[in-house]
Amino acid sequence: MTAIKRILGTAIGFVMVLAFTGTITAIVFSLAVPDKTALREFWEEVRCIAGYPVAGSQCAQDTIRRADDAVAAANQRRAEAEEAQRAAEDALARGDLEFAQGPALKDGVSLVVGTIYLDATNRTGLVRSFCWAIIDEGGLDPRVGLAIRDASGRVRVLPLSDDDIALMELQPVEAAAAHASCPWPGGII
Template identity: 70%
Template sequence: MLGTAIGFVMVLVFTGAIAALVLSLALPNKAILRDAIGELRCLSGYPLTGSTCAQDQIRQADAATAAANRQRAAAEAARQAAEDALVSGDLEFAQGPELKYGVSLVVGTIYQDAVTQSGLVRSFCWAIVDSGGLDPRVGVATRDATGAITVLDLSDTDLALLELDAGEVSAALASCPWPGGTT
C-alpha cells in the first residue's frame, strides 16, 4: 500500500514536470508561465518572496494583529478603570436583581461629581457571587458616558464561578441596573 502511494506521487510529479517542460517550450512568452507558477504558489500558501501575494498576506496578518491589540488594550483599559474606581471608592453602587440564589447583579458608576451624581463617566455591571464574605465579582459589561454598552468576554472559569452558562449571562445583561435605565 505504501509502495502504491509512493508510486502514485512519483507519477504525478513526473507528469507535472513533463507538462511544465512542454508548456515552457510551447509558450514563447515565459512570463505567462512564471506568473502562473507564482499564482499557484500563492494559492497553495507558499508565495514567492516579494510577490504581491506575500505582501497582501503580511498586510492582512498585520491588520488582524493590530485589531486584536486594540481590542485587548480597550479591554485592559476598562478593567484597569474598574479596578482604580474600586480602590479609590469613587463608585456609586446600584443593586440589581438576583440571577439565581447567591448570584446577583450590581452596577457601579463613576460620576464627575459623586455628591450630586452628575457627569456620568462610566458604569460597570458585575455579577456578584455571595460566598460568605468573599463576594467575588465577575465583570459582565461596561457602559460609557454616551450610553454605549460593551459586553465583556467571560472565561470558562468566570462561568464556572457563577454556575451559569453563557446564554443565561447574556439574558441577564438586560437586567443590569444602569443609571437612568438602559439605552
C-alpha cells in the same frame, strides 16, 4: 484480499499516470510559453493561494500587512481595556464609582453595576458603567464581568469563559443572557 490489492493497484496506477501526464504537460507548456514571467507570476499566485507566498512578493507583503493590522488592533483593544481599568480604579479610589444592586440571577449570585461619573455627588457626566455578576461567598466575593456601557449608551458584552460560567453555577444560556438584566443608570437597555 485480491480485490483490495486490485483496487489499491488501480488507484496507485491512476495517480502515477496523472502525475506523469501533469509533469509532461508542465514541461511542454513551459517550453512553449515565450514569456516566462507569466509562468512565474502564475506559480507565485498558486503559492499565495496555497498559503506559502514567495518572499518579497505582493502576496507576502499583504500577508504581513494583515498580520500587522491584526496586532495593532489587538494592542488598541488592550490599551482601551487597561485605560478603562485605570479609570475604574481611580474612580474607586476617589469614591466616584457609584454602585447599583440588580436582580439575583440565582441564590448567591446577583448583578451589580458600578458607574463612573465626572461628578459622583450629583450623578452627572457618566463616563462608563461596568456590570458584574457577584458571587456571594461570605467574605471574598468574586466578580465576573458581564458588560461595559460607555457614555454614549453603547453596551459591549464581555465574552464569558467556561470558568466564569462554572463559577456562577449557571447554565451557559442563562449566563450569556445575564447581561440583559444589568441595572444600568437610567434603566435597563
